[in-house]
Amino acid sequence: MERNNLYPIFLKTGSLHILIVGGGNVAEEKLTFLTKSSPDAKVTMVSPMFRKATRELALKFDVELITDVYHAKYLMGKHMVVATTDKPEVNVQVYNDCRALDKLVNVADNPPYCDFYMGGIVTKGNVKIAISTNGKSPTTAKRLRQFFEEVIPEDISQMVQNLNEYRKTIKGDFEQKVDKMNEITQKLVEKV
Ligand SMILES: C[C@@]1(CC(=O)O)c2cc3[nH]c(cc4nc(cc5[nH]c(cc(n2)[C@H]1CCC(=O)O)[C@@](C)(CC(=O)O)[C@@H]5CCC(=O)O)C(CC(=O)O)=C4CCC(=O)O)c(CCC(=O)O)c3CC(=O)O
Numbered sequence: 001m002e003r004n005n006l007y008p009i010f011l012k013t014g015s016l017h018i019l020i021v022g023g024g025n026v027a028e029e030k031l032t033f034l035t036k037s038s039p040d041a042k043v044t045m046v047s048p049m050f051r052k053a054t055r056e057l058a059l060k061f062d063v064e065l066i067t068d069v070y071h072a073k074y075l076m077g078k079h080m081v082v083a084t085t086d087k088p089e090v091n092v093q094v095y096n097d098c099r100a101l102d103k104l105v106n107v108a109d110n111p112p113y114c115d116f117y118m119g120g121i122v123t124k125g126n127v128k129i130a131i132s133t134n135g136k137s138p139t140t141a142k143r144l145r146q147f148f149e150e151v152i153p154e155d156i157s158q159m160v161q162n163l164n165e166y167r168k169t170i171k172g173d174f175e176q177k178v179d180k181m182n183e184i185t186q187k188l189v190e191k192v
C-alpha cells in the first residue's frame with residue numbers, strides 16, 4: 001500500500017515570514033486557514049488584485065498587501081512562499097526562483113511543485129493536530145479536520161496544562177519522571 005512519507009513540523013510562524021503570490025480564491029483559502037491556525041503569522045501578499053474578503057482578513061491579521069505583479073525581489077526576507085496565481089508560467093517562475101534560493105515553496109494547485117503541503121488543522125488550546133492525505137484528497141483532509149474538531153474536547157488543553165504543572169513537581173531522575181508521566185496518562189489509551 002502507498003504511504004504518506006511527509007514529515008510534519010510545527011512552524012513558529014510569528015518569527016518566519018511567508019509570501020503568498022496571488023490574491024484570488026485560492027490565495028484567500030490559504031490565508032484563511034493559515035491565520036485560523038496561526039493568527040500571529042507574518043504574511044505578505046503580492047498581486048495586482050485582491051478579493052474584498054482578503055483585504056478584510058489582511059487588516060485583521062496585519063498582513064502586508066503589495067499591489068503589483070510578482071517579482072523575484074519580493075522573495076527577499078521570506079522563508080516560505082505559496083504561489084496561487086491563475087498564470088501557470090508565473091507559478092513555475094516562483095517555484096524556480098525559490099528553488100534557486102533554497103526557500104520552501106508551495107504551488108497550491110500543482111502538487112509536483114510543492115516542497116510542502118498545507119494540511120487540515122485542528123487547534124484546541126495548546127494541542128494541535130495536522131492532517132494530510134499526501135495530496136491525494138484535500139476534501140478528506142477537510143472532513144477529518146471537521147471530525148476531530150467535533151470529537152476532541154476543548155478541555156484537552158486544560159489537561160495538558162495540568163500535566164505541565166504536575167511534571168514540574170515530580171522529583172527524581174529522568175527515568176522516574178518518564179515512568180510517572182506515563183503511569184498517570186495510561187488511562188487515555190486504555191480500551192473501555
Ligand atoms: C496538495 C495540496 C497543496 C496545498 O495547497 O498545499 C492541495 C491541492 C489541491 N487542492 C485542490 C482542491 C481543493 N482543496 C480543498 C481544500 C483544502 N486543500 C488543502 C490542502 C491541499 N490542497 C494540499 C494537500 C493536503 C493533503 O495532503 O491532504 C487544505 C487541507 C488546507 C489548506 O488549503 O490550507 C484545505 C482544507 C482545509 C480545511 O477545510 O480544513 C478543497 C475542498 C473544499 O474547498 O471544500 C478542494 C476542492 C475539492 C477537490 O478538488 O478535492 C486541488 C484541485 C484543483 C483542481 O481541480 O485543479 C488541488 C491540486 C491537486 O490536487 O492537483
Ligand SMILES: NC(=O)C1=CN([C@@H]2O[C@H](COP(=O)(O)OP(=O)(O)OC[C@H]3O[C@@H](n4cnc5c(N)ncnc54)[C@H](O)[C@@H]3O)[C@@H](O)[C@H]2O)C=CC1
Binds near residue numbers: 050
Ligand atoms: N478556486 C479554486 O478553488 C480552484 C482554483 N484552481 C486553480 O488555481 C489557480 C488560481 O485560482 P483562483 O485563485 O480561483 O484564481 P483567481 O483568478 O481568483 O486569482 C488569481 C490571482 O492571481 C493574481 N495574479 C495574476 N497574475 C499575477 C502575477 N503575475 N503576479 C501576482 N499575482 C498575479 C490575480 O490578480 C488574482 O488575484 C487557477 O489556475 C485555477 O485554475 C484549481 C482548482 C480549484
